[in-house]
Amino acid sequence: MILQGRPSSPAASLLRISRRRPAPVAGERCEMCAEPVGHEHAHVVNLDGRALMCTCRPCYLLFGEEGARQNYRAVPERYLSFEGTALDERTWDELQIPVGLAFLFRNSVQDRTIAFYPGPAGATESELPLDAWDTIVGSHPGLAVLRPDVEALLVRRTQDGQDCHLVPIDACYHLVGRLRTVWRGFDGGREAHEAMNAFFSDVQRRSRPADMAGAP
Ligand SMILES: [Zn+2]
């Protein structure tokens, strides 16, 4: 399986945005209607510019329906946990992820699967081969519920194998933006690992088991 590094990709523009805004601050406004929004607020992805937009609840709900004609997609708020391993050992090794944690998401505009993981510059990205996602879903049909552009698969390598969760894509970018500010050295250092552990604990707390009825 050949993986090509892609220094500039749609995810990069999302990252630039999350870097400018590593954590939403009180007093922030909805980027659609300019209503003030609180610290905790929802996001919408603009598929054209790949921008992550802060939204108030009413604006968010406008774009929540699947198959909406607009170029905007509401970022779902669900967290799911999956049994088993999403990436085989060989694929994981080829991604050369130094921190033991990566996100995969589907880019519907390019019809590609992108893997990215936190690093000193924000995130490092790899584009998976064209058929990689089909292969993954073929082995784990439950993963087909992942929505392109707005949800990511969080894969964390453990001593026993992998922990695998479906997470909102804005949560991924918030983590990446936060890690960039504390990153030290090659693997991030103590503070970055503590932040990753805290993030992962939060994901586990929020997750409910995915429906594995479709699994073999
Ligand atoms: Zn609004």
Ligand SMILES: [Zn+2]
């Ligand atoms: Zn926001």
